[in-house]
Amino acid sequence: MMPTQDEVNSVNKAFSILKLFQTQSELGITEMAYLMGMAKGSIYRFVTTLKRLGLLEQNPENEKYRPAVGLLELSSLYVAHLDWRAVVHPFMELLSERTQEDILLAVLDKSNIVYIDKIEGKQMLRMVPQIGLPRPAYCTGSGKALLAGLNQQQLLELYKGQELLHYTEHTITNFNALLEDLALIQKRGYAFDNEEFELGVVAVASPFRGMNGEALGALSVSGPCLRFGENKIDETATLVIDVCKEISRRLGWKEGQIHNTRW
CATH class of the missing domain: 3.30.450.40 (GAF domain)
Known part of the structure; x- marks a missing residue:
């Protein structure tokens, strides 16, 4: 079954959010919304999903988000093969x-x-x-x-x-x-x-x-x-x-x- 265009767009947006952390160690919802040109509510939904998947985690001290160990596991999988x-x-x-x-x-x-x-x-x-x-x-x-x-x-x-x-x-x-x-x-x-x-x-x-x-x-x-x-x-x-x-x-x-x- 082929993915729908909405599903493809969602994957692209999630990946674009992760790529923000190539240049930033931590980002808040407002910062990500500004950089992505998206509403804060939409960013929050994406970030919540990425957090649930273990790809992002939240810093309890400032409530900003940062890359989680799941990203390292994915990169290790790439290098292993x-x-x-x-x-x-x-x-x-x-x-x-x-x-x-x-x-x-x-x-x-x-x-x-x-x-x-x-x-x-x-x-x-x-x-x-x-x-x-x-x-x-x-x-x-x-x-x-x-x-x-x-x-x-x-x-x-x-x-x-x-x-x-x-x-x-x-x-x-x-x-x-x-x-x-x-x-x-x-x-x-x-x-x-x-x-x-x-x-x-x-x-x-x-x-x-x-x-x-x-x-x-x-x-x-x-x-x-x-x-x-x-x-x-x-x-x-x-x-x-x-x-x-x-x-x-x-x-x-x-x-x-x-x-x-x-x-």
Whole structure:
């Protein structure tokens, strides 16, 4: 049975009321009526229904309304069924178009990263790793971006008894030096692989987050060091950070919501 036009209009109005709380933490009936251009009696009926459904609640101190836990449950349902790789890939295409370099999507697997998606650059000289092949996190751009999302205790447990192997003359092989680098990555929002795993190859990477603030994966822009001067590194870092923030927002992360990893 198809819904009537009145039912469709009611759903649209209820949804529009909920969207008011994207910019306001609390609203009264009069405020909502003004913003919606509706009578206060009509707003009251909608709000009463939304409250009964657990989507809004009333602050007993000022009698204004605010989002309730039911909205969080709905957003959690969305994220639970979301294939975030499908969300990320269009942004990889954007990075590829803007930089013309190799774009890689990686996830953390214990002390390694695994590349799960890639877009090869349009440059003649390319150095693209194989999908599914693990690489050590401590000496790759995406790996360091994701390690910086862990706290110090997690890092100590992760690398307990492990030696940081020497891959190139630029590889960080001292654990304390690695912690210093990760602290810098936390502060500036991106990681830089300065030929640390493979000579001649550099990468700029940043993590993206889920609704709880945890790092789900990282995107990196990678290529030969001869194409990455200081200006390009800065420009690429700004671009990757902005793209990963937008991905995070699409996955439910809120601006200013930081996963507690400070050391």
